[in-house]
Amino acid sequence: GLLTGAALAGLVAAAPAYAQCDSGEMVIKFSHVVAPQGNPKGEAATKLAQRINDEMNGVACMEVYPNSQLYNDDKVLEAMQLGDVQMAAPSLSKFEKYTKKLRIFDLPFLFKDIEAVDRFQMSDKGQELLGSMKSKGLLGLAYWHNGMKQLSANKPLIEPSDAAGLKFRIQTSDVLEAQFKALGANPQKMAFSEVYGALQTGVVDGQENTWSNIYTKKFYEVQDGITHTDHGIIDYLVVVSADWWTGLKPDVRDKLKKILLEVTRESNEASAAINEDNRKKILAAGTTIRELTPTQREDWVKAVEPVWTQFEGDIGADMIAAAKAANN
Numbered sequence: 001g002l003l004t005g006a007a008l009a010g011l012v013a014a015a016p017a018y019a020q021c022d023s024g025e026m027v028i029k030f031s032h033v034v035a036p037q038g039n040p041k042g043e044a045a046t047k048l049a050q051r052i053n054d055e056m057n058g059v060a061c062m063e064v065y066p067n068s069q070l071y072n073d074d075k076v077l078e079a080m081q082l083g084d085v086q087m088a089a090p091s092l093s094k095f096e097k098y099t100k101k102l103r104i105f106d107l108p109f110l111f112k113d114i115e116a117v118d119r120f121q122m123s124d125k126g127q128e129l130l131g132s133m134k135s136k137g138l139l140g141l142a143y144w145h146n147g148m149k150q151l152s153a154n155k156p157l158i159e160p161s162d163a164a165g166l167k168f169r170i171q172t173s174d175v176l177e178a179q180f181k182a183l184g185a186n187p188q189k190m191a192f193s194e195v196y197g198a199l200q201t202g203v204v205d206g207q208e209n210t211w212s213n214i215y216t217k218k219f220y221e222v223q224d225g226i227t228h229t230d231h232g233i234i235d236y237l238v239v240v241s242a243d244w245w246t247g248l249k250p251d252v253r254d255k256l257k258k259i260l261l262e263v264t265r266e267s268n269e270a271s272a273a274i275n276e277d278n279r280k281k282i283l284a285a286g287t288t289i290r291e292l293t294p295t296q297r298e299d300w301v302k303a304v305e306p307v308w309t310q311f312e313g314d315i316g317a318d319m320i321a322a323a324k325a326a327n328n
């Protein structure tokens with residue numbers, strides 16, 4: 001008889017969302033850690049695969065593996081260097097082993113909104129950063145937006161002192177580590193797939209993430225509430241192995257690039273609305289969302305200000321100036 005969905009899922013635990021590759025097609029595995037729906041990256045990856053599989057049928061085929069089912073973000077870049085995965089889009093906070101230049105995206109309160117992030121990424125300086133890992137064999141093809149980060153814990157966070165002494169899960173970024181240390185908190189680097197469990201069991205007290213990640217991974221269920229801080233960003237670098245990419249036939253590469261950039265534009269335009277929709281769902285679930293007064297927000301800005309000077313040497317004062325200019 002037919003297998004039930006659950007039995008089937010058990011048998012083929014790592015079955016990708018799009019697995020209709022035919023023999024003779026070049027297989028492009030895209031691995032990511034977020035939900036396939038309700039998250040800007042998850043939806044963009046799905047759309048990218050659909051378009052490649054429609055428009056490059058017989059030539060190339062993309063398989064998308066969401067929800068960390070194939071690799072977490074620590075492993076995926078190693079797998080890419082070994083040729084086991086061809087495309088990924090880890091958050092910009094996860095490239096520390098490969099470059100310190102991308103640290104700019106983790107500076108707290110640098111960008112006033114996602115439009116400013118977009119302007120900086122599209123500027124000459126922003127585009128220059130796509131090539132910052134060439135010596136490590138990795139090439140950035142595009143930036144994808146998620147959105148602005150919000151802050152939560154198992155108690156209300158209104159003043160910076162409320163965070164002192166709490167344990168916060170962070171992505172693998174020294175800048176984010178410094179940000180929480182500046183608040184007198186204890187940051188802990190941890191894979192995305194482990195955050196819900198760590199919050200639920202009290203291994204950590206709090207976290208920072210976008211509305212879409214907080215909703216689709218249910219973090220709000222195991223937190224006291226969410227403080228609307230917009231204190232930083234989670235955005236992504238669509239990354240490939242430079243050897244693999246330059247080894248492609250020029251017409252195949254051009255077509256892939258064209259589709260990727262079209263999907264990028266559409267997805268980036270939709271990202272703010274996706275996050276707003278997730279914010280409303282968190283509210284509708286009965287979660288408290290706390291708004292800061294301008295004075296309270298200024299207190300948070302001041303508390304984490306030293307982080308900028310700490311990392312200016314790695315990032316470059318000219319880069320920081322260009323990013324700040326994108327706010328206007």
Ligand code: LMR
Binds near residue numbers: 034209
């Ligand atoms: C995180 O680890 O919190 C994020 O980078 C996950 C993601 O890919 O949005």
